[in-house]
Amino acid sequence: MSISTFVIVSVIxxxxxxxxxxxxxxxxxxxxxxxxxxxxxxxxxSYVGPFGLLQPLADGxxxxxxxxxxxxxxxxxxxxxxxxxxxxxAVSSIAVIPIGNWxxxxxxxxxxxxxxxxxxxxxxxxxTSMGVYGVALAGWSSNNxxxxxxxxxxxxxxxxxxxxxxLSLIGVLIVSGSxxxxxxxxxxxxxxxxxxxxxxxFHGQEVAFFIYLMSxxxxxxxxxxxxxxxxxxxxxxxxxxxxxxxxxxxxxxxYANMITVGCLATLLFLGGWxxxxxxxxxxxxxxxxxxxxxxxxxxxxxxxxxxxxxPRFRYDQLMxxxxxxxxxxxxxxxxxxxxxxxxxx
Amino acid sequence: MPDNYFAPYLPLLxxxxxxxxxxxxIVALSAILGYRKPTRAKLSPYECxxxxxxxxxxxxxxxxxxxxxxxxxxxVEAVFLYPWAVILxxxxxxxxxxxxxYIGIVLVGFVYIWKKGVxxxxxxxxxxxx
Numbered sequence: 001m002s003i004s005t006f007v008i009v010s011v012i013x014x015x016x017x018x019x020x021x022x023x024x025x026x027x028x029x030x031x032x033x034x035x036x037x038x039x040x041x042x043x044x045x046s047y048v049g050p051f052g053l054l055q056p057l058a059d060g061x062x063x064x065x066x067x068x069x070x071x072x073x074x075x076x077x078x079x080x081x082x083x084x085x086x087x088x089x090a091v092s093s094i095a096v097i098p099i100g101n102w103x104x105x106x107x108x109x110x111x112x113x114x115x116x117x118x119x120x121x122x123x124x125x126x127x128t129s130m131g132v133y134g135v136a137l138a139g140w141s142s143n144n145x146x147x148x149x150x151x152x153x154x155x156x157x158x159x160x161x162x163x164x165x166x167l168s169l170i171g172v173l174i175v176s177g178s179x180x181x182x183x184x185x186x187x188x189x190x191x192x193x194x195x196x197x198x199x200x201x202f203h204g205q206e207v208a209f210f211i212y213l214m215s216x217x218x219x220x221x222x223x224x225x226x227x228x229x230x231x232x233x234x235x236x237x238x239x240x241x242x243x244x245x246x247x248x249x250x251x252x253x254x255y256a257n258m259i260t261v262g263c264l265a266t267l268l269f270l271g272g273w274x275x276x277x278x279x280x281x282x283x284x285x286x287x288x289x290x291x292x293x294x295x296x297x298x299x300x301x302x303x304x305x306x307x308x309x310x311p312r313f314r315y316d317q318l319m320x321x322x323x324x325x326x327x328x329x330x331x332x333x334x335x336x337x338x339x340x341x342x343x344x345x
Numbered sequence: 346m347p348d349n350y351f352a353p354y355l356p357l358l359x360x361x362x363x364x365x366x367x368x369x370x371i372v373a374l375s376a377i378l379g380y381r382k383p384t385r386a387k388l389s390p391y392e393c394x395x396x397x398x399x400x401x402x403x404x405x406x407x408x409x410x411x412x413x414x415x416x417x418x419x420x421v422e423a424v425f426l427y428p429w430a431v432i433l434x435x436x437x438x439x440x441x442x443x444x445x446x447y448i449g450i451v452l453v454g455f456v457y458i459w460k461k462g463v464x465x466x467x468x469x470x471x472x473x474x475x
Contacts, residue, residue, distance in 0.1 A: 006352070013356070014359060014363050018364075064379070065378055066379055067379050069387060071388050071389070072388055073389075084372060087364070087367070088361070088368050091368075092360060092364045095357050095360040096357065114360050115354070115357050118353075142390075142401070143402065144390040144401050145390075145397075145403075146391070159413060160412060163419045163420055166420060166423035166424075167423050170426050170427065170430045173427065173431055174433050177433075179431060241391060244375045245372065245374065249368070249372075314467075315466055316465070316466035324464055331452065335448065338444065339441060341433055342433060345435075
């Protein structure tokens with residue numbers, strides 16, 4: 001493949017990936033409102049289009065035409081940079097997420113991901129941990145007491161749970177012996193005793209999956225860890241002073257992060273694109289993508305279900321849970337996994 | 346793919362630039378199309394209808410700094426463990442014991458900050474003692 005073909009193929013993949021991601025973000029919001037509505041015995045969005053399906057479009061238009069207020073008391077440069085930083089970090093991390101096998105189009109052998117780097121996991125961790133800056137800067141630059149408290153809480157929470165998140169992934173790294181997300185998924189192919197899929201979550205990483213799930217909820221500031229934006233005490237937390245599209249950008253970043261976290265959980269613990277049926281040659285390209293999408297979708301439903309079910313933690317409970325429970329548990333899981341693998345090797 | 350070690354990172358850079366462009370476009374779009382009608386009340390810091398007393402450049406709990414410091418310490422630990430985890434199969438039991446010593450030292454520090462009350466946020470005994 002020559003350099004120009006390589007660049008053209010990459011551009012096409014980037015355009016498709018961004019379009020799919022932004023559409024998924026818009027429709028995750030719709031899905032959440034709809035499912036939450038039904039959980040609370042309401043209809044959710046139902047006026048704009050059939051089943052309210054055009055609601056995201058209407059919301060987007062409304063956000064664009066709303067007044068974009070920059071109050072005089074803010075630190076202007078950082079105030080504008082913060083939502084941009086959030087969106088950039090949230091959107092960039094999908095670049096290294098593989099969604100399926102290789103495809104052969106017009107004599108080109110192309111992986112179903114924007115780029116196949118051998119340290120994919122590190123790239124994702126690096127980019128997503130930059131997301132803390134968006135939240136912290138938004139809270140500080142707004143020069144509003146609610147925003148400051150929300151931003152401080154959010155940063156403290158995100159950095160605290162990042163440690164457990166990082167440690168929970170080490171178990172997977174030990175089992176698969178690679179940083180490449182594609183190799184980690186490939187190592188999960190096949191079955192135990194002919195019927196249990198060889199996914200990492202059934203491969204001694206149950207505890208790690210639990211820790212990852214909890215930390216991921218806290219990292220994305222979702223219920224039951226949504227203290228940074230606890231409406232009843234902090235108004236909207238770090239984005240109190242934001243309006244119009246800048247507010248929507250924090251929203252987009254949150255949902256894009258949820259999707260990234262779901263993709264990562266699928267790749268690392270739930271066997272990626274491996275599914276129960278392989279199918280005929282033509283379906284071997286499409287079915288894996290379908291299984292992958294289905295698993296991520298299930299993860300999103302779980303997110304929404306939890307939001308409709310659980311109350312919020314108290315801040316001291318949140319920090320105690322992260323530091324005094326998840327962190328020691330993650331270290332214990334790591335040591336046990338390492339021992340088992342080292343003894344068998 | 347061109348035969349260069351950095352070739353896989355080119356699409357990553359392109360995607361990053363595309364993301365920057367997207368973010369800039371959204372901000373610009375909203376700034377151009379949104380209407381503007383600022384009033385004094387609208388421009389004041391939002392505090393649920395109360396007249397704001399001073400700005401938000403005040404002191405806040407030192408605990409947040411401690412959390413940031415602990416994050417750096419323990420996250421560096423996690424980063425040290427990553428390369429070790431990938432090659433543990435080759436290091437076998439030697440690698441396991443070596444890393445156990447390291448984790449042990451880090452855990453001593455963890456127990457110390459726990460006993461110091463750094464991890465207690467509520468109105469607890471540690472805070473009552475000052």
